[in-house]
Amino acid sequence: MQKSIYILFLFVASYTANAQASGKHMGSTGVGGDLSIQDNNGKMIPIGAQDDTKGNPLLLEYWTSGTVFLKNGIKFTDPALNFSLFEDKLYFKRDNQFYIVAGVIGEFVLAPNGEAADTIPYHFMNGYPSTSISNENSFFQILNDGKKYQLLKWQHKKIRDVYSYGGKAETEYVNQLAYYIYDRATRNMLALGNKANTAVIKNTLSVDESNWKAYLNNHANNAKSENGMVAFISYLNGL
Numbered sequence: 707m708q709k710s711i712y713i714l715f716l717f718v719a720s721y722t723a724n725a726q727a728s729g730k731h732m733g734s735t736g737v738g739g740d741l742s743i744q745d746n747n748g749k750m751i752p753i754g755a756q757d758d759t760k761g762n763p764l765l766l767e768y769w770t771s772g773t774v775f776l777k778n779g780i781k782f783t784d785p786a787l788n789f790s791l792f793e794d795k796l797y798f799k800r801d802n803q804f805y806i807v808a809g810v811i812g813e814f815v816l817a818p819n820g821e822a823a824d825t826i827p828y829h830f831m832n833g834y835p836s837t838s839i840s841n842e843n844s845f846f847q848i849l850n851d852g853k854k855y856q857l858l859k860w861q862h863k864k865i866r867d868v869y870s871y872g873g874k875a876e877t878e879y880v881n882q883l884a885y886y887i888y889d890r891a892t893r894n895m896l897a898l899g900n901k902a903n904t905a906v907i908k909n910t911l912s913v914d915e916s917n918w919k920a921y922l923n924n925h926a927n928n929a930k931s932e933n934g935m936v937a938f939i940s941y942l943n944g945l
Contacts, residue, residue: 761879763792763863765816765828769799772816776809787816789830791863792879794845834858834888835895846886850936852943855911856888857935858895885935887911904929904938917945 765788772787774796786799787807796807796814813831818824830845839860840846846858866880885898887910898906904925908918921941928934 759865759877759879760868761863763790763879764797765789765791765861766819768819770817770819772814774807774814775812777812778810780809787814789814789816789828789845791861791881792865794843794862834886835893837886837895837897839884849932850939850943852939854890854943855939856890857939858886858888859932860884860886887939898935902930902932902935904934907935907938907942911942913942917942 769786769788771783771785773781773783774787775781784798784807788797788799789795790797796811797804798807799805812833813829815830816828818826818828829848829851831848832843832845834840834842834844834846836842837860839862844860846860848856849859850857860883862882863879864882865877868876868878870876882900884900885902885906887896887898887907888894889896896910898910904921907913921938922929925934925937925941928937
């Protein structure tokens, strides 16, 4: 326990020193419990997670560097961050122990690991109007940020019971997601459902048919993909 407290003290002291150097007082930025919970393979799992549950409660399969922006104006970076979709909380890691990043977080950015399908930073922000599945403290991933619209992705992981005939009951993490558009002019959250489809964006925003056809002339092949949604919102933001 003394070791965990010592790690926490170094972490807080380090960020406090950086904040004081810039003329601001950081306060407590990284606190939490000693999350020395391990699964059957010796892998650390965060608070709130259940042992023997299949899958991963975290956003990423790896820990990565990132930047955190607190709502009091403080900004700091850390070499080992990950986001729990099970708890909607940001974690940092020190010597194979996990801690919750404290303080009121407004947004954070996690670096990708550079693989072919993982090359764009993960940018999350809260403070959006409440929806049927979220409140102003819920984090949304910003897929596209433009002058008119933001394309947002909400993700959450829940635990589901899995039954097999003649076998024991098991549990697994199941991912839930939903897409939204944040309209900057009206400050409204527009629900797009949980399926990637550019046609849903077209219908939700009542896009003019001529603009829709002009877009499809060059993007017909990816109309039902997340990348297609990103490209379409980018196109609309450029009009």
